[in-house]
Amino acid sequence: MKNEKKSTSLVVLFIDDEPTQHLVMDKVLSPLGVMVIHANSVQEGVDKLKTVQVNLILTDIHMEGMDGLSFLAVLKKDRKLNKIPVVVITGDTSSEKSKLAYDQGAVGFVTKPVQQDDMAHLVRTFAAFGDIYETTEDTDEFYLRKKHKLTTTLAKDSLERNLPKAMANYLNGLKDIYDFSVIGYYEKQADGSFGLASEVGDILLMEDLRKVNPSDYSQVARMLSEADEVFSNDLLRTPSPLLKVWANHYSLVSEVLLPFFRVDDRAFAVGAGSNRKNLAITGFFWGFRSSLFTTREADFIKRLSDQANPILYSLLSASKR
Incomplete structure (x- = not known):
């Protein structure tokens, strides 16, 4: 699938093995001025991260071969890649899956079916935090603090929005x-x-x-x-x-x-x-x-x-x- 070329301040890598989900994500994110890099498998996503700098990763959990949780585990071991915030998009809202994803470094969740207002809120939140690479401070502690703050913000916002x-x-x-x-x-x-x-x-x-x-x-x-x-x-x-x-x-x-x-x-x-x-x-x-x-x-x-x-x-x- 070709990526839509446009000038944007937010570049997102989206990983899902269902072609229809890529169409949905393009439809949802394009009006928000987001450039989407598509990957149909975890391995393809890992390969693209070697050549493309992204601000955010959106990944499904349940996929053929390596799943989303395994992908998070791979990122966690990489000193550079583990600095990229990852939001899990899934229809599985069980507390067990949530805990596993958070333990592996995910900063938030978006439930399927993906809604325009949920993604708009997510994009605005990331925009408020700024580009995670735009800093002169290059320490693991700095990125961990930033990801922790982002995780907390997304969790509280999502809880408040999803409470009803x-x-x-x-x-x-x-x-x-x-x-x-x-x-x-x-x-x-x-x-x-x-x-x-x-x-x-x-x-x-x-x-x-x-x-x-x-x-x-x-x-x-x-x-x-x-x-x-x-x-x-x-x-x-x-x-x-x-x-x-x-x-x-x-x-x-x-x-x-x-x-x-x-x-x-x-x-x-x-x-x-x-x-x-x-x-x-x-x-x-x-x-x-x-x-x-x-x-x-x-x-x-x-x-x-x-x-x-x-x-x-x-x-x-x-x-x-």
Whole structure:
């Protein structure tokens, strides 16, 4: 595939063994003024790096022969090539793959299908950092510091941008696995109340549950004071008359509240293990269903609340590096 010749400040090497992905990348990056160098295999990419200076490498993980993780391992051993930032583009968003890629030196992830706004954000971020070669300081420590800062910036930005999608995935996962009739995510408001940010389910949460004052619901107050999950298998005994009527109307008999902690200004985690009581709860998940919770189900849900969506977990880990 021929490269599009144009004057640009950013030269990107893109490695993928699927021809259609090269067409997609050209379509996405060309309007951004990026010059794309194409390689259909890891070996071809390594060969091109010997003759072409690039600012950024985009690589798929799953390829025939040497895969993206092996490519990262090769770069890591080369004193010159390991200075080039690498962003992994993949449909595999598992926390295990993310950790392996970060351990091998990747500075960020872009998920397939590639979106124009995601790549535009990536290009702007790299432009803000400047050309990694434009410096008189030529030490390994300098490049490691620069890559570390870039990794942290991309991880936090990506986490913030992907949080709504990750939350939706988490809610849908809980609903499907544990048969919730409805489950919602609540965010803390400036006045101390919690507002419903999103919900999934076969029914809608009642109007009075769309903005919650902790003092009106003992189970919410308990969750906040104990910084822990709250399970109930007897909704008909709830202190709130409106909640009792609503639950009875839809034959709902159990509920769960899962705390959501903000770790810092831009990094988030659902649950926080043994450190959770030292963190401020800035949101929570509240779900209702028509069957009782078993002890085993409660244990599994507690585990999920500590790790939540794998994307959140892996990006949070990267932002702490």
